[in-house]
Amino acid sequence: EMESKVSEGGLNVTLTIRLLMHGKVRGSHPGAKGETVKKMREESGARINISEGNCPERIVTITGPTDAIFKAFAMIAYKFEEDITNSMSNSTATSKPPVTLRLVVPASQCGSLIGKGGSKIKEIRESTGAQVQVAGDMLPNSTERAVTISGTPDAIIQCVKQICVVMLESPPKGATIPYRPKPASTPVIFAGGQAYTIQGQYAIPHPDQLTKLHQLAMQQTPFTPLGQTTPAFPGTYPHALSRYPSLTSLTLFPCICPGLDASPPASTHELTIPNDLIGCIIGRQGTKINEIRQMSGAQIKIANATEGSSERQITITGTPANISLAQYLINAR
Numbered sequence: 098e099m100e101s102k103v104s105e106g107g108l109n110v111t112l113t114i115r116l117l118m119h120g121k122v123r124g125s126h127p128g129a130k131g132e133t134v135k136k137m138r139e140e141s142g143a144r145i146n147i148s149e150g151n152c153p154e155r156i157v158t159i160t161g162p163t164d165a166i167f168k169a170f171a172m173i174a175y176k177f178e179e180d181i182t183n184s185m186s187n188s189t190a191t192s193k194p195p196v197t198l199r200l201v202v203p204a205s206q207c208g209s210l211i212g213k214g215g216s217k218i219k220e221i222r223e224s225t226g227a228q229v230q231v232a233g234d235m236l237p238n239s240t241e242r243a244v245t246i247s248g249t250p251d252a253i254i255q256c257v258k259q260i261c262v263v264m265l266e267s268p269p270k271g272a273t274i275p276y277r278p279k280p281a282s283t284p285v286i287f288a289g290g291q292a293y294t295i296q297g298q299y300a301i302p303h304p305d306q307l308t309k310l311h312q313l314a315m316q317q318t319p320f321t322p323l324g325q326t327t328p329a330f331p332g333t334y335p336h337a338l339s340r341y342p343s344l345t346s347l348t349l350f351p352c353i354c355p356g357l358d359a360s361p362p363a364s365t366h367e368l369t370i371p372n373d374l375i376g377c378i379i380g381r382q383g384t385k386i387n388e389i390r391q392m393s394g395a396q397i398k399i400a401n402a403t404e405g406s407s408e409r410q411i412t413i414t415g416t417p418a419n420i421s422l423a424q425y426l427i428n429a430r
Contacts, residue, residue, distance in 0.1 A: 112166055112261060115201040116157040116173075117243060117276075133176065141168035154278035156201065163261055170257045174198070174250035195228070197247040200260065201276055204242050207231050209267035210260065217263065227256035239276035366420045368427070369408040375399065378411075378430045385430060393423035 138145050143161035159169050177196040185193060202210065211218050211231055222229055227248035235242055246256050370378065379386045379399065390397050395415035402409060413423045 110163055110265060111161060112163055112264065113158060113160040114166055114170075114257070114261070114264075115241075115275075116159065117199040117201050117278075118155050118157055119153060137169055137172045141165050141172060143169040145169060148278065152278035156276070156278060163258075163265075166261065167254060167258060170198075171250065171254050174253045178250050195247040196250055196253055197245060198253060200244040200246065200257075201236065201241045202231075202244050202260075202264070203269040203273040204235050204240050205270040205273070206264055206267055207242050207244070210244065210263050221256060221259045225252050225255040225259060227252035229256060229260075236276035237279070238274070240272075240274045241276045363415055364417060364420065366413045366424070368411045368413070368424070370411055370427075372402060372407055372409060375409050378427055389423055389426040389430070393419050393426055395419035395423040397423060 134145055134147065137143075141161070143159050143165040146158045148156040148158075159166055161169070174196050177198070181194060181196065209217065212220070218229055218231065221227070225248070227246050230245045232243040232245075244260070246253055246260075248256070377385070378389075380388070386397060386399070393415070395413050398412045398414075400410040400412070411427070413420050415423070
């Protein structure tokens with residue numbers, strides 16, 4: 098029944114499925130010399146693109162009618178099995194590992210994929226024989242989650258068909274911020290006790306910095322860089338909000354131990370936010386704004402709504418670094 102639903106709509110419905118792969122195995126996945134992927138495009142009729150860049154991970158985007166997507170996935174799954182078989186001929190392993198693929202799915206669709214009390218995902222596992230795991234956390238700086246599928250190529254193909262049905266029946270809600278793999282390493286600087294990664298001519302506060310400062314100081318390992326994702330706001334939202342401090346305005350400290358950085362004096366910054374966006378910044382019973390206060394270390398005051406005005410004033414007080422991190426987090430919301 099499920100397959101008939103997909104095949105009926107297959108000619109009219111164009112879907113995009115995103116796969117996450119490790120760049121280090123690029124020689125064996127469908128990008129080797131471009132020949133394998135070219136053959137897959139021609140034989141499946143799907144558009145297949147592989148993200149570029151100096152990243153340990155790649156995103157493979159497969160777009161087309163559902164039947165073309167299934168053909169492309171069948172070719173990928175069998176190619177992976179072939180690679181596993183070839184690698185086993187040179188190893189002492191006796192049991193053959195399953196083929197494993199990682200899909201990247203908007204978090205707003207994951208609830209439908211899991212189903213009430215896990216009923217849907219259980220049904221998919223039982224009817225296809227594939228293992229399916231939906232990651233609990235979103236991928237960094239995105240609103241997408243990884244969905245890991247493993248099993249025989251046939252089980253994976255059946256599993257992808259059922260996931261496509263769910264995605265067609267439950268389209269994503271709201272805007273999706275896509276996951277973009279990060280470059281292998283990017284310099285990190287400290288300013289006023291805050292961590293920044295460099296993006297063009299701007300220094301961007303690193304959102305995970307609070308949990309990773311200690312790790313960095315102990316191990317001297319670089320942060321995962323922030324990537325290029327800037328959430329888009331509807332309508333006439335001022336682009337000025339996405340501006341971060343220029344490098345020339347930061348005090349740079351060569352020491353990576355955050356405890357030794359001097360704190361610059363506090364200052365105040367004001368923003369205006371459209372009324373219809375204020376709710377998503379405050380969150381239920383103030384949970385989100387309190388989270389932003391805690392993460393940024395800044396004081397944030399939201400003015401009461403004034404009659405006849407379509408905007409609300411937000412006042413942020415703290416060090417320049419606190420303010421820019423608060424701005425970043427408000428912008429992300």
